[in-house]
Amino acid sequence: MTDFSNAKLNRRAFLGATAAAATFPAASWAEEVDPSALRSQEQVTRNISSFRSLDWRPYFSSTRGGAILVDLTSRALHYWSPDQSVYKLYPTSVPISEDLTRRGRTSVARKVEGPTWSPTPAMKRRNPEWPDFVPAGPDNPLGTHALYLGWTYYRIHGTHDTRKIGRKSSNGCIGLYNEHIAELFSLVRVGAQVLLI
Incomplete structure (x- = not known):
């Protein structure tokens, strides 16, 4: 059984590596991927949309009518x-x-x-x-x-x-x-x- 307790890859890094693997030829992924390189890339590459919940109060006096x-x-x-x-x-x-x-x-x-x-x-x-x-x-x-x-x-x-x-x-x-x-x-x-x- 594999021990994942010391694994440094988080979900975002894993998804980034998966996306990168789909982009590059398979031969270029024959070498081992350095997880720290993925983490540094993760800090630069951001989702193009910022999905966070907002409260309506700063923008509207009421939600009457929607x-x-x-x-x-x-x-x-x-x-x-x-x-x-x-x-x-x-x-x-x-x-x-x-x-x-x-x-x-x-x-x-x-x-x-x-x-x-x-x-x-x-x-x-x-x-x-x-x-x-x-x-x-x-x-x-x-x-x-x-x-x-x-x-x-x-x-x-x-x-x-x-x-x-x-x-x-x-x-x-x-x-x-x-x-x-x-x-x-x-x-x-x-x-x-x-x-x-």
């Missing part, structure tokens, strides 16, 4: 139900640049299942090759559900391109995995408070 906080720095969306019995935390994609980013208070103006998409005039100027309209379906950049905000052109929506989550990858909207936006969609009411910080 409350959504989007933290653009940690790339996370927090949701509190009106009676605070439900708290959800989701990883997000965020705007690709500061000039596409909007911060402040708004609300959920409407909810759409199976949204269609048209690029904004500014998007069309930047990307004239983009189509003028994309129907609901697997090619739609808004995914399966969308929460339209009180600001024109801004939404919290799903995405079929899961590589975007946890990254600066959007043209201004907040993106979630389709299964997460479907869950949030079922919880959120029109009129829910939204704060982007």
Whole structure:
């Protein structure tokens, strides 16, 4: 039986080594891996999203109607139900640049299942090759559900391109995995408070 009591590898180091093994050819892993090297690499490499629970009080005076906080720095969306019995935390994609980013208070103006998409005039100027309209379906950049905000052109929506989550990858909207936006969609009411910080 192997004695693990003196093992220096923690779970994060093990996962890092496993990910590295998948990246490099097998021959390069014929030598023994130095656990201290993995620990030092762990200190430099960080998860792109910061998943920690937050309390609603610093951000909202109440959760009446429900409350959504989007933290653009940690790339996370927090949701509190009106009676605070439900708290959800989701990883997000965020705007690709500061000039596409909007911060402040708004609300959920409407909810759409199976949204269609048209690029904004500014998007069309930047990307004239983009189509003028994309129907609901697997090619739609808004995914399966969308929460339209009180600001024109801004939404919290799903995405079929899961590589975007946890990254600066959007043209201004907040993106979630389709299964997460479907869950949030079922919880959120029109009129829910939204704060982007």
